[in-house]
Structure formats: C-alpha cells, structure tokens
Amino acid sequence: MEHDGSAACFNAALSDLLDRFTEYRITSVGHRVVHGGSDYAAPVLLDARHIDALRQLTPLAPLHQPHNLAGIDAISRLLPNVPQVACFDTAFHHDQPPLAQRLGLPREMHDAGIRHYGFHGLSYEYIASQLPVHLGALADGRVIVAHLGSGASLCALHERRSVATTMGFSTLDGLLMATRCGTLDPGVLLYLMQTRGMDAAALSTLLYEQSGLLGVSGISGDIRTLLAADTPTAREAIALFCYRVCREVGSLAAALGGVDALVFTGGIGEHAHTIRKRICADLGWLGSDLRVLTLPTDEECVIAQHTERLCKHA
Numbered sequence: 001m002e003h004d005g006s007a008a009c010f011n012a013a014l015s016d017l018l019d020r021f022t023e024y025r026i027t028s029v030g031h032r033v034v035h036g037g038s039d040y041a042a043p044v045l046l047d048a049r050h051i052d053a054l055r056q057l058t059p060l061a062p063l064h065q066p067h068n069l070a071g072i073d074a075i076s077r078l079l080p081n082v083p084q085v086a087c088f089d090t091a092f093h094h095d096q097p098p099l100a101q102r103l104g105l106p107r108e109m110h111d112a113g114i115r116h117y118g119f120h121g122l123s124y125e126y127i128a129s130q131l132p133v134h135l136g137a138l139a140d141g142r143v144i145v146a147h148l149g150s151g152a153s154l155c156a157l158h159e160r161r162s163v164a165t166t167m168g169f170s171t172l173d174g175l176l177m178a179t180r181c182g183t184l185d186p187g188v189l190l191y192l193m194q195t196r197g198m199d200a201a202a203l204s205t206l207l208y209e210q211s212g213l214l215g216v217s218g219i220s221g222d223i224r225t226l227l228a229a230d231t232p233t234a235r236e237a238i239a240l241f242c243y244r245v246c247r248e249v250g251s252l253a254a255a256l257g258g259v260d261a262l263v264f265t266g267g268i269g270e271h272a273h274t275i276r277k278r279i280c281a282d283l284g285w286l287g288s289d290l291r292v293l294t295l296p297t298d299e300e301c302v303i304a305q306h307t308e309r310l311c312k313h314a
Helices: 002-020 048-056 065-078 107-111 121-140 186-196 200-209 212-217 223-229 232-256 266-271 273-282 299-311
Strands: 029-033 084-088 142-148 152-158 161-165 261-265 291-294
Touching (some): 029 065, 029 299, 048 065, 065 084, 084 121, 121 142, 121 152, 121 161, 121 261, 121 291, 121 299, 142 232, 152 232, 161 232, 186 200, 223 232, 261 266, 266 273, 273 291
Parallel strands (some): 029 084, 142 261, 261 291
Antiparallel strands (some): 142 152, 152 161
C-alpha cells in the first residue's frame, strides 16, 4: 500500500511538471537509489535486467528501495522512451579496503552479501569533488566528512576515496539520528525478542522510527526543536548526538592514521552552528592544525552529471 501511494504521488508530480513546463522536453532521468548491493560500483543506464536486480536488493534497504523503484517504474510508464540512470548511495564506498567491509560473521554470510556497505555516497562524492577548491594540497590528505542530517554518517577519505564509514550493512548503523538508533549491541535485539516478544516488524518500527533523537528526548527528532526546547531530555539527546559524532571521529581518525581536515555537511552540519561548535570543542584533542570546513552538499548535481554522461550516446 505504501509503495502504491508513493507511485501515485510520483505520477501526479510528474504529470504536473509536464503540464507546467510545456516548453521543455525531458531527455533523460537520473535517480538516487540507496542500495546497489555488491555488484553496482558505479551508476548504470537502466534496463529491465538492472531494474529486476535492484528489486532483489529491497530486503537490504526495505524503507528506501521501494520508493526509489517507484520513481523508476513511474518514469517507465509515463515516459517509456526516455533513458533512466540509477546512481547508488553505496557505490562511493564500494572499493573500501576488504577489512573495512567485513563483519565478524561466518564467511558464507559475507559471500552472500552481508557486509559493510556504507551510504550517503552521493553526498560524499560531491564533497570529495569540491575539496581541492577549498583545501588545496590537503584535499588528498586525511579528511573526515560529517554528513549530519535526519540521517547521519561520517566518512573517512584519503586521496578523496572512501576508506571507512560509520553506516554499515544498513542505514541504522553508526551515529544517533533523528529517529534511528545508530550503533546498537545486537544483544539488545535478542533481549527484546526474548522478553517482550517483539518480532521483525516491531523491531523495525522501533529502530527506524521511534529511536534516535526522538526516542531519547521524547519530544522530537528535529535538532532545531530540541535546541529550542532546552529541557533535560532535549539536552541529553543533543549531548548524546554530539558524543557519538566525536567518538566515531576518533574511530575514523584511527583508520586514517590521523586527521588533516574535518568537513561538515547535511542539514545539521550546514545549518546548526551550535552543534558544530560543540563537536569541535570536544575534538580539541585533534590539535590546532586541524582544518574545519562547512560545505553545502549537492547530490542532485552528482546525479545530473552521471545521467548526462551515460545518456549522451544512449
């Protein structure tokens, strides 16, 4: 039902767009697709085979992939002769060192695709492309990018390539987020299953929709609301968010062997100066030579560039 609603909304929006801008012609369409699995290391020109393969990845991103595919399906129906390109949030991390991708599970599970993937790759790709403009020679050094928004993660870059990132197999891992828990001892899940009888659906709702800033504060998952509320639970949620960012920066600094620059981006990273100031104060141990930047990200630009390149001769 949720998928059908998403498709209907997309159909209505696209129809309205075509009605309003009759002087323009849509020549190609690019899509953000959250999960590319183990096989998709770069954007692809879509065909029936690729679309089916992406549909098979839905269990890896159940809250995101169906909506991404709904957009692809809607374009296929409404503009069947227009080429489409899928750009993957996982692709930027595809060539991380093998150890950074491996979980401590049996080998056959790793071979079946249960591994660290990482997300927000389109954002990190854009920021990496802008680093030479702002950092000069340091752009190819040891850089940590903090994509902080309702979904949040960090990425360690060396030579502007992903070395490690805080999100792993799913978008639940790593930092505390608006409504997502971030890193969680799997023993908690076993405990909830055994003592509260929670099944997969109940756990999914808890971890994706009821946790994070919302769960800790009991007020909201929006950092702006919490900063304005200034209640004990709001302050605790903000403190936990910043603590988790700083702790994960330390982890990525270890993976890089040091840090030359820290870049903030995303809704919180770009606009919440109070949060940036607090995080930087807690990271004073990194030294005074650390360069700190705030850069707006532009995932749409990355998608447009890949789409133009792939569709030029389609």
